[in-house]
Amino acid sequence: MSQMYSRVALIGLGLIASSMSHAMRRAGMTSEIVGTARSAETRETAEKLDLCDTVVATAAEAVVGADLVVLAVPVGAMEAVAREIGPHLEAGATVTDVGSVKREIVAAVGPHMPDGVHFIPGHPVAGTEHSGPESGFAELFDNRWLLLTPLPGTDVEAKERLTAFWQALGSNVDEMEIEHHDLVLAVTSHAPHLIAYTMVGVADDLSRVTDSEVIKYSAAGFRDFTRIAASDPTMWRDVFLNNKDATLEILGRFTEELFALQRAIRTEDGDYLHDYFTRTRAIRRGIVEAGQDTDAPDFGRMGKKP
Numbered sequence: 001m002s003q004m005y006s007r008v009a010l011i012g013l014g015l016i017a018s019s020m021s022h023a024m025r026r027a028g029m030t031s032e033i034v035g036t037a038r039s040a041e042t043r044e045t046a047e048k049l050d051l052c053d054t055v056v057a058t059a060a061e062a063v064v065g066a067d068l069v070v071l072a073v074p075v076g077a078m079e080a081v082a083r084e085i086g087p088h089l090e091a092g093a094t095v096t097d098v099g100s101v102k103r104e105i106v107a108a109v110g111p112h113m114p115d116g117v118h119f120i121p122g123h124p125v126a127g128t129e130h131s132g133p134e135s136g137f138a139e140l141f142d143n144r145w146l147l148l149t150p151l152p153g154t155d156v157e158a159k160e161r162l163t164a165f166w167q168a169l170g171s172n173v174d175e176m177e178i179e180h181h182d183l184v185l186a187v188t189s190h191a192p193h194l195i196a197y198t199m200v201g202v203a204d205d206l207s208r209v210t211d212s213e214v215i216k217y218s219a220a221g222f223r224d225f226t227r228i229a230a231s232d233p234t235m236w237r238d239v240f241l242n243n244k245d246a247t248l249e250i251l252g253r254f255t256e257e258l259f260a261l262q263r264a265i266r267t268e269d270g271d272y273l274h275d276y277f278t279r280t281r282a283i284r285r286g287i288v289e290a291g292q293d294t295d296a297p298d299f300g301r302m303g304k305k306p
């Protein structure tokens with residue numbers, strides 16, 4: 001395995017950055033990994049876990065001499081980090097991010113990137129509901145998509161190098177236009193998270209069903225919602241505040257569909273419901289066929305020990 005990059009700076013050491021570190025080592029990359037996080041506690045944990053060759057106190061220090069810089073902090077923190085590192089970046093370095101939205105990050109980070117630095121936004125469409133330096137694992141990106149949203153005039157060689165890097169971490173790499181990325185992710189990730197948060201909130205508010213009943217009789221549907229609704233509050237607050245337009249558009253459509261289904265239930269229009277569920281079942285099959293999930297019953301949970 002070639003070095004690809006000689007020195008990789010990980011800014012933020014949570015789920016995504018720690019998984020990148022594990023996946024880089026699994027791939028046999030010999031790049032030096034320098035990491036930093038906001039709190040001394042996270043930096044200490046990262047040292048204990050040996051996630052990096054060197055852990056430093058600030059992002060400005062971390063990027064010195066780095067030929068790849070990865071911004072792996074919540075979306076709302078990207079601007080401040082970019083402002084801090086801008087003057088310290090090496091000429092010729094590539095800066096990428098892993099943020100879940102793209103338009104607002106490009107607007108926030110772009111202005112702080114000096115000439116001669118390649119800023120290539122990215123988003124690994126891979127994650128779990130866990131966060132922090134201990135939650136990472138090498139397989140997180142395996143067979144998952146990494147979406148690059150390059151800006152006009154992006155250096156081809158820098159882009160190819162970053163693509164090869166993510167492929168070595170296990171990802172399939174695709175390119176997408178920035179606005180399109182935010183709309184697609186609003187459908188596939190952001191709106192579903194909001195719906196899960198809402199459903200769990202509804203169960204919590206419903207005083208006729210006690211908390212213990214909700215937990216005891218938690219069937220697959222509700223249980224899957226609770227997993228999603230356990231996701232990091234800071235990350236998701238920032239996603240919604242920074243992908244407002246696309247999320248609101250999808251939620252508008254969602255509300256219309258919900259009303260249509262509600263009407264079908266009230267009018268006992270069984271054909272409508274059956275046709276609708278037949279169409280949605282085909283989407284699930286498509287996801288399984290594309291290798292993006294398992295078709296084991298109950299997501300393979302049944303065969304597993306608790």
Ligand code: NAP
Nearest residue numbers: 012013014015016038039042073077099100127128131132
């Ligand atoms: P995480 O586990 O919560 O880790 C976030 C890291 O950022 C921590 O090291 C944290 O430091 C640091 N940080 C938090 N607030 C900061 C601030 N204001 N200034 C500087 N650093 C700060 O998060 P993650 O899940 O790895 O997510 C990182 C990025 O990846 C986010 O932009 C998210 O949208 C994106 N993403 C996440 C997922 C997912 O499923 N989790 C999937 C794809 C993309 P401390 O620990 O010291 O607070």
